[in-house]
Amino acid sequence: MDLKLLNEQGQSSATVSAPDTIFGREFNEALIHQIVVAYQANARSGNRAQKDRAEVKHTTKKPWRQKGTGRARAGMSSSPLWRGGGRTFPNSPDENFTQKVNKKMYRAGIRSILSQLAREDRIAVVDSFTFDTPKTKLAATKLKAMGLDSVLVITDAVDENTYLATRNLPHVAVVEPRYADPLSLVHYKKVLITKAAIAQFEEILG
Structure with missing residues (x-):
């Protein structure tokens, strides 16, 4: 599966080859529904x-x-x-309200979501996503230039500057691959993922 590689202006400069084992799976609506509902149920305070x-x-x-x-x-x-x-x-x-989901099912559901996002052109790749200073204005300007208003950024490591620069932005979340949950993946309009994060997904979901 080839994913678009975006530059700082949000333009597709090239493509990145992503593993079909993660981004080329069939769409399993029933499984995705099950893991999303289970995630929401397990998040209830009760x-x-x-x-x-x-x-x-x-x-x-x-x-x-x-x-x-x-x-x-x-x-x-x-x-x-x-x-x-x-x-x-x-x-x-x-x-x-706890609902149990096996690890094998959960990982298969995440792979199915990522594959469907790739087919719908809702996922793109960037070289990196970091900031020199923890300024929200920098993050807002960068995302606006890329044409992203509702985005889940998946990066290999969330440093302090990136966390502080994005935490006050509505409709923006930055997580590492191990913390990418099914609800966030289907909630945001776009998913921005770094090259290093793709490699981490291979280790986690491969």
């Missing part, structure tokens, strides 16, 4: 909580006598049928 009828603060006094009023019988105001009563099946902070 801290939502609601109260059942035993936990809400209500009197246990019977609202009215059982018979003779013409009303429906009622036991206490904490009933789930009543406004302000407890929930029948409340959410608990102990609920576990």
Whole structure:
């Protein structure tokens, strides 16, 4: 698979040969959906909580006598049928949303995503992505010159200057290959990857 090599102006100056084992796989929509949903589920904090009828603060006094009023019988105001009563099946902070995905499936899903991005021309290669000083303006100017407004940059090593220069930019993220997650890969419009990062992907996913 040949990927475009971009210069500082965002123009394609040449092509880079990328391994077909990573960038030439078939599109597996079901697998990609599974690993993206699993990633989102595993990122949940699981801290939502609601109260059942035993936990809400209500009197246990019977609202009215059982018979003779013409009303429906009622036991206490904490009933789930009543406004302000407890929930029948409340959410608990102990609920576990974890979804297990095997390493083999996860890596196959990442390879499938990268291959589809390459086919859709949403992935490009640069020689390097570094900055001499940690200035956000430098990063914004560089990405604007390349015509990138929503981009995931995958570089072999994220140094301090690169991290500080890009952390305040919306719709821009910079990660190393080992931290490239499926959600980010499908979320951003473009993926910019360095030559050295491709070699790291070969070690991780090959």
